[in-house]
Amino acid sequence: MRKLAPPLMLLTLGGCAGRQAMLGAAGRDSALFAWLWHVFLIVTVAFYCIVIAGLLWAVVRRREGGEAAVRTGLLVWVALISLTLVGLTLASWLADRNMNRAPRTGLTIEITAHQWWWDVRYIASDPSMTLRTSNELHLPAGTPVRIVLKSADVIHSFWIPNLSGKQDLIPGRSNDIVVTPEKVGVYRSQCAEYCGVQHAHMAFDVTVQPREAFEQWWKAGLLPAHAPATSVEQAGYTYVTTRECSTCHNVTGTPASGQVAPDLTHFASRLSIGAGTYPMDRGHLAAWLADPQDAKPGNKMPVIGLEPAELRAVSAYLESLK
Amino acid sequence: MTDFDPDLARDGPDLTGKELHDRLIVAWGRPRGLVGWLSTTDHKEIGKRYLVTAFAFMILAGVLALAMRAQLARPESGLITPDRYNQIFTMHGTTMMFLFAVPVMEAVAIYVIPLMVGTRNLAFSRLNAFSYWMYLFGGLMLWIAFALNVGPDAGWFSYTPLSGPQYSPGKRVDIWAQMITFTEVAGLAAAVVMVATILKQRAPGMTLARMPLFVWAMLIVSLMIIFALPAVALDSAMLLSDRLVGTHFFNPYERGDALLWQHLFWFFGHPEVYIIFLPATGFVSEMTATFCRRPVFGYPAVVLSLIATGLLAFGLWVHHMFATGLPRLGYAFYTAASMTVAIPTGIQIFCWIATIWLGRPRYRVPLLWVIGFVVSFVVGGLTGVMLASVPLDLELHDTYFVVAHFHYVLIGGAVFPLLGAVTYWFPKATGRLMSESWGKVSFALVFGGFHLTFFPMHLTGMLGMPRRVYTYPAGMGWDTLNLISSLGSAILALGFVVFLLNAFRSFRSGEPAGADPWDAPGLEWATSSPPAVYNFAHLPSVASRTPLWDEREGLPVMTGLRVDAREHLLTSVIEAVPSIREPSPKPTIWPLLSAIAIGITFVGSVFTPWALAIGLLPAGAALTAWFWPKNADIPPEPEID
16 A cells, blocks of 8 residues: 555546546546546555455464354455445446437537548538548537547547547447537547557647637638748748649648648648647748658658758748648 | 386386386386487476476567667657567567466466376377477567567557558568467467366366366366467458458458457457466465465365356456447446456455465465565456446556556466466476575565556556557656656566576575475475476375375375376366276377478468468378377286286
8 A cells, every 4th residue: 555545646636637638527528537437446445455454464463263254254255345346337337328428419520540640520511611620629618529430541549538538440430429528728639549650649639619719710720721921931832732742631722632641721720740749830840841750750741852942931831821 | 118027017015116116217208319308298398398488488578578668768769660669569468478478377287287186197298299389389480570570560469450461561460360370279289188187187086176276277277278269260360361362351341340350359368368367376376375384265265266257257358349339238248247357356365365364374485476466466456347347448448557457467466476386386396496585585676676667557547648659748747657667667677587597596506395395285295306207106196185284194095007108097077086097198209290390381371371281281291190090009908817
């Protein structure tokens, strides 16, 4: 127990409310998780104490007979374990049932996982209102959101620890999960099923915002990309739309319309580059463009070999895509 | 054999002592020299080889673990490339599970089970030799491939479609799947040998109800192997066939199913955990009894717990798949079944503690490992209860919390008892005791290093760190915890080094042990240390669960087995009533040659399916030679008056 006590305190006090932590409790399911976790934690720690106390007692006590008493003890022990397990199973089942009870509303998001990035579509009944983005998720606080999960290649797993549990994305199948974010904030999600060489760099940022802000974000997302305003941006625009980039990437409102890589229409409004590999800033953007294989070796974006001037132009243009 | 009096063809009151020994040495010995060494069918020689090989693989996989800990000691470390890291974690898991944990338990069993049940050798002793060679070749193939940068990189679980032809081109996954085939053949062979020996070769009077608890554990584990391994055999064969000849078992776009792999894999994979854990509980029971100087409390309860665990193990596999989107209602069954395992395990824990309580414990090194086992394993058992709950598992699954959980179960629950068991049976196998003081040093280092390495991982997992990542970003709250884990792993490794050096030094110059250095109750202590090649001069006969404690004047023996040829006494399955004398095969090189022929076939089939057709010829020839009728070799039955 000497070993267990301080870290357990840390956990129960919720001292680990990080951006990617289970006890962040920023969603309906994760609040239920936190409740159930504490129930299990208290019960299992109690059982651990009993076992260790029994062991210590057995080691230090003065020896006498008493086999009959021990036999009774075994029966009591079995009864205690059995009843506790029934209790825990019941608690687990109740929590599970509540998690599945989330009401389904109109908002549906479809996420398709690729090696090693996330393709995100906000589905609207009017197809012109459907929004495509990549490697980010914006969610309205207080609204249950149904997320349909698919995979384009291997098995991945969708997981926003602060909001809810995992659900796998499996090729040939369609899974779904209902997430109800409750606390406004920025969280991090990371693929939780080993999916190949860059499994470690397959994350995205989750922004939970008030309903109005979310709707504004959606509307802004439907607008075409920012038009180049300076000559450097113009040079970048020309490169992106006429050279290698547009083969794979889409920038809505421009001739760049590739569909096999992350959508770049509002690229600079995201918080990270390369599915959570780098933070979004000019230095990292230039580093990524110069050699995408440096920070994320094995990913499917090749080294283009941009000349310094091209690198400056493309960075400037991409940075303007708010 | 002509040197001996032909009238004395069986052991008995007239034929005992030195003369009996000389005759049995002739009958049970093997030819000298390299060919003789390679031909042996003696369970003690094979058991030792199995054990040394398994520990060698453990050291290799342990070095990989240290490499991973070095890489993860700090965020965004560039020490190991992602491709290499993915090979390393795949090799670590694969080696530890398939080439260390299961084989090492079989290794100990192969050595001690015939001694514990009082017989001269294992049943099907040539099959036992074959099992070892297949295991060795499979392991060598995997590690040679890794050294040539063709190490598998799809995880020890090789989920499809990542491990399929499209996403894992090249030979890496084929090597992995074929290694599975080798270890399956080896594992199944060893299991059949074990079941036959335990059920039919027990000493007269050793009824099922008097069987030592480790023998019970191995009986159940061997039956589990026979039921569990075919699932993964089928699975890996289907994967190979998808990869080599273009079938589509796991290809969702051709009406295959990616999840089918996981069902079959975990139908084997979960029982596998108990296949590792139950022998360890057998070690704990044996050591607890010996060092508490009384039989384990609640023998029937412990046996029933072993059986219950063995059965429940087959009803849990879906708890590895809670996140795959299977029907939610079905999950409730697997939650309940997974939690139920806590009952038999809790019973066993209670019985061991009660044995310490009721007994007069001697705190020698093996008992320290038992206590370390209880303190550590129970943590893993309790986190297992947490993981059985669907809502908890959906968060905890595939994070470092799970890494912490199963290392508590596998190291705390299986490796601690194993190191205790090695210390315990070391004097039997070598004739010398391991150093007590160095044993305590290694225990302290392994125990401390283990907790320092793996306890923080519970927290790393709770803070959201997923498994199987070659690196992680800074500032997630994971940095310090990972550094602590990495430092702990160095201490843990040092503990293993001390343990192995102690074993090596004691083997050379340890204190001589004598037949029964611990005053233990089991039959294995009734013969010399190390035992003669024939194990027992006269077969012992038993009338209780603790024969050596109850028959202080010397065990009653059974005589009448032939001494001019190899012979076993077969007894009835339940009551162990002597029923028949059965010839035991002589040593031969053919199991090795068969294993070579089949091994070449297996390795060749990684490259072309034609290897299977062509390889049938040498394999068939070797097997024919192996199974050639042997009756002609056995001298005719002597007349009895």
